[in-house]
Amino acid sequence: MRITKKLQIAALVALSLGIASLSSAQSDAPYTEGPVWTITMVKAKSGMTDEYLKGLAKTLKGTLEEAKKQNLVLDYKILLGNTATPQDFDILLMVESKNMAAQDNAREKFDPIARKVVGTTDQQEALQVKRLDIREIVGTKLMREITLK
Numbered sequence: 690m691r692i693t694k695k696l697q698i699a700a701l702v703a704l705s706l707g708i709a710s711l712s713s714a715q716s717d718a719p720y721t722e723g724p725v726w727t728i729t730m731v732k733a734k735s736g737m738t739d740e741y742l743k744g745l746a747k748t749l750k751g752t753l754e755e756a757k758k759q760n761l762v763l764d765y766k767i768l769l770g771n772t773a774t775p776q777d778f779d780i781l782l783m784v785e786s787k788n789m790a791a792q793d794n795a796r797e798k799f800d801p802i803a804r805k806v807v808g809t810t811d812q813q814e815a816l817q818v819k820r821l822d823i824r825e826i827v828g829t830k831l832m833r834e835i836t837l838k
Contacts, residue, residue, distance in 0.1 A: 718838075719837060719838050720835035720836060720837050720838060721835065721836050721838065722833055722834075722835060723833065723834035723835060723836055724763055724785050724786060724787055724788065724833075724834050725785070725786045725787075725788055725789055725791070725792065725831060725832070725833050725834070726783050726784065726785050726786075726831070726832050726833075726834060727783070727784045727786065727792075727829065727830075727831055728781060728782070728783050728829065728830045728831075728832060729781070729782040729783075729826060729828075729829045730778035730780075730781060730826070730827040730828045730829070730830075731778055731779070731780040731781070731782060731824050731825070731826055731827065732772070732776075732777065732778045732779060732780075732824065732825045732827050733779055733780060733823065733824045734822070734823050734824060734825070737822075737823035737824065738769070738779065738780070740823050741780070741820070741823045741824045742767075742769075742780075744816075744820065744823075745767070745782075748806060748807050748816065749782070751806040752799070752802050752803060752806045752807070753765045753784065755802045755805065755806060756798075756799065756802055759798075759802070761786075761791070761798050761799070761802075762784050762785060762786055762791075763785040763786060763787055764784075764785040765782070765783060765784045765785065766781075766783040766785075767780065767781070767782055767783070768780070768781040768783070776827075777827075778827040778828075780824075785834075789833075792831070
């Protein structure tokens with residue numbers, strides 16, 4: 690019976706050490722993961738850049754500032770540059786989230802903010818249709834920020 694008890698203790702110690710080594714194990718990746726960015730690439734139609742940016746100042750800025758207050762997003766950035774080709778974008782809209790989980794149920798979180806800042810669903814749709822005349826969405830990406838080790 691003593692041998693069985695000693696085997697049980699030894700097995701428990703080995704299991705504990707195994708779990709401890711698993712929890713302290715680090716990734717072999719050459720980077721650490723950071724926040725997540727939703728990046729939208731926009732091509733403003735010729736001569737419409739300022740008009741588009743004025744619209745963003747009225748709607749997107751208010752929406753994202755409220756989302757920051759509610760801790761739904763960490764930050765946002767808008768980058769403006771020249772196009773390299775006729776098909777290229779000239780505006781990047783970047784929204785920073787804490788992690789991928791922050792993207793879950795986004796509509797439930799952001800719809801009330803959009804109603805508060807932009808208006809009813811019909812008003813929001815009308816604004817989107819109007820924006821079709823002054824810009825084209827080239828693409829959207831979800832990317833994770835990393836820090837190299």
